[in-house]
Amino acid sequence: MASMASTRVLKIVPPTSSTVPMRTLSFSSSVSFSNENLSLKATVSHRKGSIARNPMIVSPKAVSDSQNSQTCLDPDASSSVLGIILGGGAGTRLYPLTKKRAKPAVPLGANYRLIDIPVSNCLNSNVNKIYVLTQFNSASLNRHLSRAYATNMGGYKNEGFVEVLAAQQSPENPNWFQGTADAVRQYLWLFEEHNVLEYLILAGDHLYRMDYEKFIQAHRETDADITVAALPMDEGRATAFGLMKIDEEGRIVEFAEKPKGEQLKAMKVDTTILGLDDKRAKEMPYIASMGIYVVSKDVMLELLRNKFPGANDFGSEVIPGATSLGLRVQAYLYDGYWEDIGTIEAFYNANLGITKKPVPDFSFYDRSAPIYTQPRYLPPSKMLDADVTDSVIGEGCVIKNCKIHHSVVGLRSCISEGAIIEDSLLMGADYYETASEKSLIAAKGSVPIGIGKDSHIKRAIIDKNARIGDNVKIINSDNVQEAARETEGYFIKSGIVTVIKDALIPAGTVI
Numbered sequence: 001m002a003s004m005a006s007t008r009v010l011k012i013v014p015p016t017s018s019t020v021p022m023r024t025l026s027f028s029s030s031v032s033f034s035n036e037n038l039s040l041k042a043t044v045s046h047r048k049g050s051i052a053r054n055p056m057i058v059s060p061k062a063v064s065d066s067q068n069s070q071t072c073l074d075p076d077a078s079s080s081v082l083g084i085i086l087g088g089g090a091g092t093r094l095y096p097l098t099k100k101r102a103k104p105a106v107p108l109g110a111n112y113r114l115i116d117i118p119v120s121n122c123l124n125s126n127v128n129k130i131y132v133l134t135q136f137n138s139a140s141l142n143r144h145l146s147r148a149y150a151t152n153m154g155g156y157k158n159e160g161f162v163e164v165l166a167a168q169q170s171p172e173n174p175n176w177f178q179g180t181a182d183a184v185r186q187y188l189w190l191f192e193e194h195n196v197l198e199y200l201i202l203a204g205d206h207l208y209r210m211d212y213e214k215f216i217q218a219h220r221e222t223d224a225d226i227t228v229a230a231l232p233m234d235e236g237r238a239t240a241f242g243l244m245k246i247d248e249e250g251r252i253v254e255f256a257e258k259p260k261g262e263q264l265k266a267m268k269v270d271t272t273i274l275g276l277d278d279k280r281a282k283e284m285p286y287i288a289s290m291g292i293y294v295v296s297k298d299v300m301l302e303l304l305r306n307k308f309p310g311a312n313d314f315g316s317e318v319i320p321g322a323t324s325l326g327l328r329v330q331a332y333l334y335d336g337y338w339e340d341i342g343t344i345e346a347f348y349n350a351n352l353g354i355t356k357k358p359v360p361d362f363s364f365y366d367r368s369a370p371i372y373t374q375p376r377y378l379p380p381s382k383m384l385d386a387d388v389t390d391s392v393i394g395e396g397c398v399i400k401n402c403k404i405h406h407s408v409v410g411l412r413s414c415i416s417e418g419a420i421i422e423d424s425l426l427m428g429a430d431y432y433e434t435a436s437e438k439s440l441i442a443a444k445g446s447v448p449i450g451i452g453k454d455s456h457i458k459r460a461i462i463d464k465n466a467r468i469g470d471n472v473k474i475i476n477s478d479n480v481q482e483a484a485r486e487t488e489g490y491f492i493k494s495g496i497v498t499v500i501k502d503a504l505i506p507a508g509t510v511i
Contacts (some may be wrong), residue, residue, distance in 0.1 A: 027498055073220075077126040077213055078160070080197040081294075085118050086180050087134030087141070087204045093343045096500045097463060102134050102203035105141040106347070107427045107464065109354055109364055110394030110410050112373045113144055113343060117209075118202045118454050119162055124369045125212035127200060128160030131191070133183045134204075135167030148374035165190070169283050179312030180291075185304040192301060201293040201314065203290060207337040207350050209369055210292075215332055219294040224330040226299065226322055228252060229292035231338055232271050232284035235264070241288035242315055242503050243267040244331060250274055253327045255289075255320045289315055290338060299327065313500060345494040351408050351425045355390050378411060386415075394428055402451075410464070414450030424457050427464045429503075445460035447504055460497040469507030474499070476511065 073080070091098030097106050115132065116415060122130050134141055142164050163312040165187055167177045177183040184191070184201070191199065198219065200212060210229075212354035219227040230244060239261075241271030245254035246269050256267050264286075271281040293314065295303075303318055304311070305323065311317035323329045339350045339361075353361030364371050385401040393399070394411035402419040410428025415421065429449050433441070438448040451457065452470035460474045466489075468474075474490075474497050483492040489503030497511055505511075 028224075034205065040478070069078045070410045073126075073213055073217055075197070077216055078128050081127050081129070081200050081212075081216055082191060082196045082198075083118075083122045083127045083130040083202060084184060084191065084192050085115070085122075085130060085132045085202045085204045086183060087115075087132055087136075087138070090136045091205075093342075094347060096486070096498055097344070097347070097461070098137065100137060100501055101140040102137045104132065104134065104145055105137075106205075106341075107410060108207070109351060109362075110342075110392050110408050110428070112364075112371060113141075114207075115141060115145065115204055116148070116371055116373045117207055118204060119145075120369075121208075121210050121212060122200070122202075122372045123372060125210075125216075127212055129194065129196070130160075130162045131187070132162065132204065133167075133177070133187065134164060135177050135183075138164060138166050144374055148372065149197075181304060181308070181310045181316045181318045184300070185309075186316075188304060189300065192297075196297055196440070197296050199297060201295060203291045203340075205341050206290070206292075206338060207341055208334070208336065209362070209366065210334055211369070215292075215334075216294055218332045219296075219330065222330045223328065224294075225296055225327040226319060227294040227330045227332050228319060229290040229334050230274065230287040230331040231290050232276060232280070232333065232335055233286040233288050234284055235286070238267075238286040239264060239287065244287050244289055245269055245275060245464070246287070246331050248273060250331050252319075252323055252331050255323070257316065272330060276333065276335065280335075287333070289319075290334060291315055291340075293319070296340065325418075343494070344496055344498060346463070348425060348496050349496075352406065355392055355406055355408065357390065376411065396432075397428070414448070416451060416453040416455075416470075418454035419451045420456045420458075421451070422457070423459045425461045426451070426457075427462060429465050431465075447506065452507060459495065460499065462499045463501040463503070465502045466499045467504045468499070469505060469509065471508050472505050473510045474505070 054436060066206040088103045091103035094103055094106065104113065106114050106274050108114050108116070119130060122128065132141070132145065145164055149399070161203060166182070177186065179209070198216060215227065215229060223508050228244065231239065240258060241257060242257045243259060244252050245267055247253050250273055256263060259267055268285045269287055271284055271287060272278060275286070276284065303322060308318055308321050311321065314494050324450060339346060341347045341350055350362070354364065376395065381393050381397035381399065383399045386399045387406065388404045390406045391404050391409065393409045394413065396411050397409055397413040399409070399413070399415045401417040402415050402421065405422045407426065409421070409422045409426045412432060413426050433448050447467035447469045449465055449467055451468045452472060455468055455472040456475055458475045462468065476492065476495060476497050479495060480492050481495050485491065486500065487507055490497055491500045499505060
């Protein structure tokens with residue numbers, strides 16, 4: 001039979017309609033009524049002390065994250081879902097970018113910060129009650145969120161907000177956050193006050209665009225207790241992730257953390273169950289957890305308080321534990337660009353990925369799902385006799401007679417005459433210096449903020465407010481892979497030179 005052209009409602013009438021209420025299920029436009037694609041199972045089971053219907057198994061197409069599928073959440077996500085973004089640990093692998101800021105506050109893509117990605121995904125998915133949990137260097141994160149996202153988002157009716165919850169000591173718990181699950185547990189008293197059906201648990205250091213409404217719809221349609229976002233993987237990448245094994249209904253039955261050899265082969269799954277076509281399913285026979293979860297409210301309270309009161313981590317303790325208890329833990333396939341920005345190299349590649357031609361790895365030019373950030377009201381960037389190719393330039397930059405190739409130039413960047421910038425990420429500055437301030441700085445023998453005359457920067461990250469003098473060469477000609485030169489203002493990790501925030505690199509320096 002031909003696919004439905006628009007959303008239709010299929011009513012499953014149980015044999016004992018007098019005792020069990022009728023359940024209504026809506027399908028997206030991509031669903032077709034063929035035996036291969038659609039199977040419905042409606043049996044009655046006793047669960048959680050009341051009569052409940054066993055999960056409706058729907059076509060994988062209806063619950064995959066595709067452009068043409070539609071969502072019809074009831075109740076609406078704005079009133080029934082609470083977003084919880086985990087700010088992550090100390091970010092030691094991203095050091096020195098995390099020297100003076102929390103990992104989610106690290107600048108991204110010329111104008112943004114990492115935290116803007118999950119917050120924007122939430123807002124675009126109609127989830128507007130959002131908490132951000134953090135405990136390390138949270139001053140810049142607090143400042144950014146308070147300036148970027150108003151406290152009454154969604155109007156007075158929906159009472160949307162984005163709030164930071166910092167780790168704190170209390171008489172009941174004198175410890176800081178010990179992990180993702182412990183962070184949520186310590187604030188359960190607050191999350192419990194919200195009259196919602198599900199908690200949406202997100203990471204603050206991932207780069208991707210996702211419609212969480214489809215994720216939540218899949219959770220509800222399969223009657224899951226927990227739904228885990230899963231990324232299809234080939235064998236080459238699979239060894240670096242926590243992998244999951246599923247049954248024919250997409251239910252998770254086994255976990256393995258970074259398996260290798262025979263253990264890796266044992267984790268192969270048929271990814272067509274989750275909606276991949278046959279060709280891609282053969283290329284991507286593994287699924288990895290993205291560290292993103294939808295958890296029913298009552299299930300979360302029970303797991304963290306009673307079943308696993310000592311568990312610190314969701315991925316390695318709570319989720320596998322829930323599976324072993326017999327709870328319904330479902331996988332939801334996300335088949336799109338996703339990057340865990342946990343290391344300097346991953347961060348560098350993700351930023352430069354937005355300069356790719358003809359299609360960037362991650363686009364900030366999506367009209368239907370924009371990425372929001374702090375409004376700074378900066379002037380347009382000014383380029384005077386500059387040669388700029390394959391690059392992204394942020395707001396309010398002043399670029400004079402220089403060459404820039406395959407680079408990302410952050411807001412308020414000042415680049416002087418004769419400079420060459422290639423394969424680099426410049427984060428820009430938090431403020432401008434006036435001409436008189438620059439003259440005063442130069443008179444004292446120091447260096448103004450920005451890139452000095454005739455400097456050459458290649459394969460480097462220049463953090464905010466860095467002062468790079470004239471004729472500086474940051475080119476790593478000796479191809480040094482690792483070096484810690486904090487007192488001199490820079491680190492080298494994976495061959496990428498990172499100049500520390502507020503660092504001063506004197507004129508004539510060669511790195």
